Amino acid sequence: MNITSEAKVITDFELLLQESARIHGHLCPGQVLGVKMSILGLREIGIADPKGKDRKSIVVFVETDRCATDAVQSVTGCSLGKRSMKFMDYGKMAASFVNIKTGKAVRVIAKEESRQIAKEYFPEIQNKYEAQLEAYKIMSDSDLFDVMEVQVKLNPEDMPGRPLQRIKCDSCGEHVQDFREIYREGRILCRPCADTGYYEHPKRNIF
Known part of the structure; x- marks a missing residue:
């Protein structure tokens, strides 16, 4: 240099x-x-x-x-x-x-x-x-x-750009982008509903 x-x-x-x-x-x-x-x-x-x-x-x-x-x-x-x-x-x-x-x-x-x-x-x-x-x-x-x-x-779903997919959670009704959903027992779930999220909601009903 x-x-x-x-x-x-x-x-x-x-x-x-x-x-x-x-x-x-x-x-x-x-x-x-x-x-x-x-x-x-x-x-x-x-x-x-x-x-x-x-x-x-x-x-x-x-x-x-x-x-x-x-x-x-x-x-x-x-x-x-x-x-x-x-x-x-x-x-x-x-x-x-x-x-x-x-x-x-x-x-x-x-x-x-x-x-x-x-x-x-x-x-x-x-x-x-x-x-x-x-x-x-x-x-x-x-x-x-x-x-x-x-x-x-x-x-591809991790790259910058527009979302590749939006899908509705069968439990909470919120939408999930970019293939972050989880399929369990025939249902589509967001990660907080499928597992333990960082927040709790007393009315949440997974199944």
Whole structure:
């Protein structure tokens, strides 16, 4: 990387971090990790303009519902509403970036040991989160992340675009999109009616 391109990357990082912090509401270590994770992931799958000409070529799987995910959304332009972001509730500081045109996919995982390394960069900062915030900005990708090539299967019903199907639940009468229904004993059921949903309704009658 020459001096000019390196300066551009640094400038882009600062701008992306500012925008991410604006959307998230504050600047924190998770924002720095999420921005750097996204830059790395996009580069690895060959996406140069995720909010422009490449916006229909990317899907991201995020594995945590914490700060870094807001940064990933800010940098990539992917979102749940666009169906270009998929939330996998694994509780891990990781994300997979998929180029749906080429099939190239990588999973980027934040290293746990980077927390300790951050303290060594700024030992004079007593607050560990402030130390992480400043250290993560200048730490190398190899110190911050592990990267693995992965294969991600995307079914037609998981792709961005209009719903492929809408079908009525035989129990609650609500409609289910994109083949998320469950067939049980000859009945069509939504997932909350078939199993245990995140909410309870005292009048719900499955059978």
